[in-house]
Amino acid sequence: MTKTKKNLLIASLILDVIILIPVLFYFLVIPRSEIESLQKSYVQTKIENKKASYKIVSKKPKGWKTLKEISYVAAHAIVVSEDWDFYNHSGYDLGQVKEAVEDTANGKKLRGASTISQQLVKNLFLSNERSFVRKAKELSFTMYMERSVSKEKILEIYLNIIEYGEGIYGIENAAKHYFKKSSKNLTAREGAFLAMLLPSPKKHAQSFKDKKLTPYANKVVNNVLKKMVKAKYLKKEQLNREQVRSFNWESEKPTVPKNSEVKLKQTEIENKVRAQKSKSNAKKQAMRGEEDVYKRDTSIEVSDDPSFDDDAIIEDNSGLEEEFSLE
Numbered sequence: 207m208t209k210t211k212k213n214l215l216i217a218s219l220i221l222d223v224i225i226l227i228p229v230l231f232y233f234l235v236i237p238r239s240e241i242e243s244l245q246k247s248y249v250q251t252k253i254e255n256k257k258a259s260y261k262i263v264s265k266k267p268k269g270w271k272t273l274k275e276i277s278y279v280a281a282h283a284i285v286v287s288e289d290w291d292f293y294n295h296s297g298y299d300l301g302q303v304k305e306a307v308e309d310t311a312n313g314k315k316l317r318g319a320s321t322i323s324q325q326l327v328k329n330l331f332l333s334n335e336r337s338f339v340r341k342a343k344e345l346s347f348t349m350y351m352e353r354s355v356s357k358e359k360i361l362e363i364y365l366n367i368i369e370y371g372e373g374i375y376g377i378e379n380a381a382k383h384y385f386k387k388s389s390k391n392l393t394a395r396e397g398a399f400l401a402m403l404l405p406s407p408k409k410h411a412q413s414f415k416d417k418k419l420t421p422y423a424n425k426v427v428n429n430v431l432k433k434m435v436k437a438k439y440l441k442k443e444q445l446n447r448e449q450v451r452s453f454n455w456e457s458e459k460p461t462v463p464k465n466s467e468v469k470l471k472q473t474e475i476e477n478k479v480r481a482q483k484s485k486s487n488a489k490k491q492a493m494r495g496e497e498d499v500y501k502r503d504t505s506i507e508v509s510d511d512p513s514f515d516d517d518a519i520i521e522d523n524s525g526l527e528e529e530f531s532l533e
Contacts, residue, residue, distance in 0.1 A: 235343065251367050269378045279434070282437070282439040370383075395453070
């Protein structure tokens with residue numbers, strides 16, 4: 207055998223292996239039938255020794271709510287907090303992965319880059335093991351799920367099985383526990399509170415116990431609401447109303463963030479400008495000048511960058527077996 211033929215044979219074998227590995231992975235490793243069944247099934251949560259286990263079932267579990275039965279604004283408060291680009295990606299978010307790597311390289315706190323779909327796959331089909339093999343499985347399972355199950359169903363399952371506090375699983379149970387109402391009637395701010403609890407609900411539920419938002423909780427709740435406006439899940443005129451809306455257990459009135467105070471002042475200024483427009487051309491020009499300067503004030507803008515809130519997709523590295531979070 208000549209050297210050329212030998213090299214061609216080796217190259218052919220390598221190519222065969224490269225093709226064969228993903229094929230075998232597809233047929234032998236990915237639980238295709240289980241993943242496909244999710245579209246028309248439900249997931250039952252069982253708690254043993256304070257740990258949750260999940261089982262795919264055909265009968266709707268008690269307390270399960272379809273996506274249509276859950277408050278739209280509350281559900282999407284969690285979406286913008288956990289996975290801003292949920293409806294656009296194919297199961298993984300390369301932008302978030304890149305930012306997580308860059309943050310870690312720059313010495314910042316370790317951030318997770320897990321999408322809602324990846325979190326769901328990890329909890330239903332994989333363990334908490336930290337290894338390249340597990341991450342490879344997670345990615346392949348997620349991509350298959352994204353092709354087999356609708357985004358709406360993925361979000362529905364996610365909202366119904368994640369942990370919102372010690373022993374509190376599912377958004378319906380969370381709504382009743384924290385707000386004494388159905389998940390259908392949750393407000394945007396209440397949804398933002400539930401989003402704030404993730405991915406460390408036991409720790410961040412302290413605000414509920416104290417009947418007062420901690421500075422951290424107040425910041426995250428308001429940042430989530432601002433994100434909802436940018437993502438168009440909440441109208442601009444609804445933002446201030448939601449920020450000052452009290453929870454039924456809060457001992458003090460909510461603190462309006464400075465940006466909201468600036469916007470309120472802006473409205474007052476604009477009203478005065480309109481009221482004085484009929485006076486004189488000189489005054490009109492002055493007023494317009496002030497208005498233009500105000501519009502250029504970037505301190506009152508909310509950034510288009512979904513990562514401006516560093517609480518959005520932060521990974522909790524402690525208590526991995528207890529929390530619904532992903533590495």
